[in-house]
Amino acid sequence: MVTKAKTNPGGWNRIVLLGPQRRKPTLAEAVAEHIGPRGMLAAITAGWEEREDEDQELSDHLGGRVRNLRIHARVEQIFERDPKLFEAMQRRHHRLRYLQDLYRRRLGHMLDSAREFMRLEDPEDEGEKLLLDEQREDAMGAIRRLDEQHLAAIAGVHARFRENHRIPDRKSIVHHKEELRTILGDAAGLCIAGGHVAVLLNRVRLFDLLELWPDRPLFAWSAGAMILADRTVVFHDTPPQGPGNAEVLEVGLGAFHGVIPLPHARKRLKLDDPLRVKLFARRFAPHACIALDDETGVTWNGKRWIGRAGTEILTVDGTLDPARKR
Amino acid sequence: MLAIRRLEKNGPPRPAEIEGFLGAHEFPLIEGRTVTFAFQGEADEVHLRHWIYGLGSTQAFERISGTNLWYLVFEIPEESRVEYKLEVVIGDQHRLIRDPLNPNVARDPYGANSVVHAHGYEVPEWSFEHQDVRRGKLREHVIASDVFGDKRPVSVYLPARFRENRRYPLLVVHDGSDYIRFSRLKDTLDNLIERLEIPAMIVAFIDSPARLQEYAADDRHADFLNKELVPLLEETYPLVAEPSARGLLGASFGAIASLHAAWRNPGFFGRLLLQSGSFAFTDIGDHDRGPLFDPVVEFMNTFREDPGRPSEKLFQSCGTYESMIYYNRSMVPLFQSTGMDVRFVEARDGHNWENWRDRLREGLSWLFPGPLWMVYE
Incomplete structure (x- = not known):
């Protein structure tokens, strides 16, 4: 078991999070297992942006049963017809970027402090060790509190935006929602591909897509998996510029709680550095940080998460634990 | 022992x-x-x-x-x-x-x-050709130049998955053939774009039949870039026609050519990557670098008196084992005083193409940050 059973607010019985699909696709296998050979599959490839409709490879992989929801193109249409909404979204975008910048400034100092405490050698004296451990835990707690404050601030921006611009029943959006509801009603499963995580999340959220989705299997990989979590965490330990501090970027769609998907973890994270792994896992605990690399994945079966062979989880000890095989 | x-x-x-x-x-x-x-x-x-x-x-x-x-x-x-x-x-x-x-x-x-x-040096793996990386293509053009009164070959790099319905930043590279051949710039672009460390971009590789004259602060070359090459590329390709998405790269005299072109048309090129710039100047008396440097020294002396604000962001690199290091170090505070965002990097290397290769990742990713943090495919 990858993580303890958590409540699933969507109430779905089947969520399948997969590793990247470009080189070694496993989606068809997962679809066969959870849906079988028949039934239309709705697809979201909005993260591919202007290449959204270049889904032939995906369709071929799934035997031609894909119907692309064209979320990216729909939003482009909405922007054309509803320029006020476009402007409002631009303003929200700038505000969120500003908020992220403010958060980043505080986060860097806090992570430096937490790393410094973690690197300190444990004193021989038990009493001193207790004091150091308290400081370590406090430094970590401060980061967790900052992450939570940041999430709350982001949620506030979104809530005001939804209310001020009457997103749930805005005319330019509503008829798309009805079309999407019809398509999704006929779909046996929904596949959400990766790509640009913020573009994908913002466009999917505009349609409250998960509210339209009946209780059928949901497949997602890379950025697609990231947006379904209750928080979207972006990460890279060795970027060419900057310190490489993982950041809470967004409030996710909340299809599940308790798991933070980390696509391309082997490429993006220094998983052989126990201090970095420990810091990452402790910071986001009790969430389980799951490394989603090629041919890995986890499935929510309505009661608990189950990992594919080879799937690993970052532990608070700084190691990687294999998720249980099925 | x-x-x-x-x-x-x-x-x-x-x-x-x-x-x-x-x-x-x-x-x-x-x-x-x-x-x-x-x-x-x-x-x-x-x-x-x-x-x-x-x-x-x-x-x-x-x-x-x-x-x-x-x-x-x-x-x-x-x-x-x-x-x-x-x-x-x-x-x-x-x-x-x-x-x-x-x-x-x-x-x-x-x-x-x-x-x-030496111990600790490694050839950067991002400069190698990797089999699993999507490759961009080079498209050859010949541009009739009124400024020079001749025709100029230009190789235009189009990134992998190039699409006409998307807009791209533009980088113009002096001594383009040498950058491809000796600094592995095409492989580097393929790799950095694949890794999302820089955005998919269009890169124009240019060469000069007489670089020691044309790159030596020659007004004709600046006009060729500003009035002929870039406008033509903006007509031909889907480019973001904004200074922040327009860059010049050059080494040695190519850096002079880049700085001079930006200085002649301030704000047009918002990004400069200048490697081992031949920034020779004099405070008093003559220089001792030979007649080829006469126009360079004249330009640099003029530039030092009246630099304006040639660009928005400047990445400058130089080897500590080359004579240009002292000029390059001297220029940093002056560049900064113009209001440009300046980053200067030194390396224990000389005036050569592999030094320039090794600084490309840092320079390009700073001037043109890619969507590394946002894209998970």
């Missing part, structure tokens, strides 16, 4: 011991901060010829008496990269050769040099 000292500590080694010594090590032999060069053969003298500014340009090898083994030991700072040749003297004949014991070679437009990599 150094390996060479162990070899000679009991007197002249026998031929078999020398063969064993040479066979047991890679040369030049790096031991901590010490490098040992070796040469085996008949000669009257052997010298190391290098281009490290501040160090005598020739260093004499010693011969282990009674043998044909020559060696030279010196300290080399960590992460250094040094190009060199051996000068073998027999009678009045002086032959410059690559080090026969060293397989590492650095090529440039004039041929090739041997190269020694």
Whole structure:
């Protein structure tokens, strides 16, 4: 078991999070297992942006049963017809970027402090060790509190935006929602591909897509998996510029709680550095940080998460634990 | 004790011991901060010829008496990269050769040099061709130039997955063919774009038939870039026509050409990547760099008096083993005073194409940050 059973607010019985699909696709296998050979599959490839409709490879992989929801193109249409909404979204975008910048400034100092405490050698004296451990835990707690404050601030921006611009029943959006509801009603499963995580999340959220989705299997990989979590965490330990501090970027769609998907973890994270792994896992605990690399994945079966062979989880000890095989 | 000292500590080694010594090590032999060069053969003298500014340009090898083994030991700072040749003297004949014991070679437009990599230096893997990386394509154009009154070839790099319905930043590269051939710029672009460290971008590789004149702060070249090349590219390709998405790259005189073109049309090119710029100037009297530098020095002196704000962001790099390091260091505060966002990077290397290759990732990703944090495919 990858993580303890958590409540699933969507109430779905089947969520399948997969590793990247470009080189070694496993989606068809997962679809066969959870849906079988028949039934239309709705697809979201909005993260591919202007290449959204270049889904032939995906369709071929799934035997031609894909119907692309064209979320990216729909939003482009909405922007054309509803320029006020476009402007409002631009303003929200700038505000969120500003908020992220403010958060980043505080986060860097806090992570430096937490790393410094973690690197300190444990004193021989038990009493001193207790004091150091308290400081370590406090430094970590401060980061967790900052992450939570940041999430709350982001949620506030979104809530005001939804209310001020009457997103749930805005005319330019509503008829798309009805079309999407019809398509999704006929779909046996929904596949959400990766790509640009913020573009994908913002466009999917505009349609409250998960509210339209009946209780059928949901497949997602890379950025697609990231947006379904209750928080979207972006990460890279060795970027060419900057310190490489993982950041809470967004409030996710909340299809599940308790798991933070980390696509391309082997490429993006220094998983052989126990201090970095420990810091990452402790910071986001009790969430389980799951490394989603090629041919890995986890499935929510309505009661608990189950990992594919080879799937690993970052532990608070700084190691990687294999998720249980099925 | 150094390996060479162990070899000679009991007197002249026998031929078999020398063969064993040479066979047991890679040369030049790096031991901590010490490098040992070796040469085996008949000669009257052997010298190391290098281009490290501040160090005598020739260093004499010693011969282990009674043998044909020559060696030279010196300290080399960590992460250094040094190009060199051996000068073998027999009678009045002086032959410059690559080090026969060293397989590492650095090529440039004039041929090739041997190269020694100090402890801590590694050829960046992002400059290699990787099989699983999507590749961009080069599309050849010939541009009729009114400014020059001739036709100019331009190679235009289109990134993998290029789409007409998307807009791209533009980078114009001076000495483009050499950057591709000797600094592996095309492979570097493919890799950095694939890794999302820079955005998918369009890159125009240009060459000059007379670079020492045209790149030496020649108004015609600046006009060619500003009035002919870039407008034509913006008509032909889907480019983001904004300064922040328009950059110039050049090394040595190519850096002068880039700075001069940006200075002539301030704000048009929002990104400059200047490597080992030949920023020679004078405070008093004449310069001593020969007549080719006359227009360069004249421009730099004028620029120092009236720099304006040529660009928004400038990434500047230089090797600490090249004579231009002092000019480059001197220019940093002046560049900063213009209001440009300036980053200056030094490396323990010389005035050569592999130094310029090794700084590309840092420079490009700073000037044109990619969507690394946002895209998870």
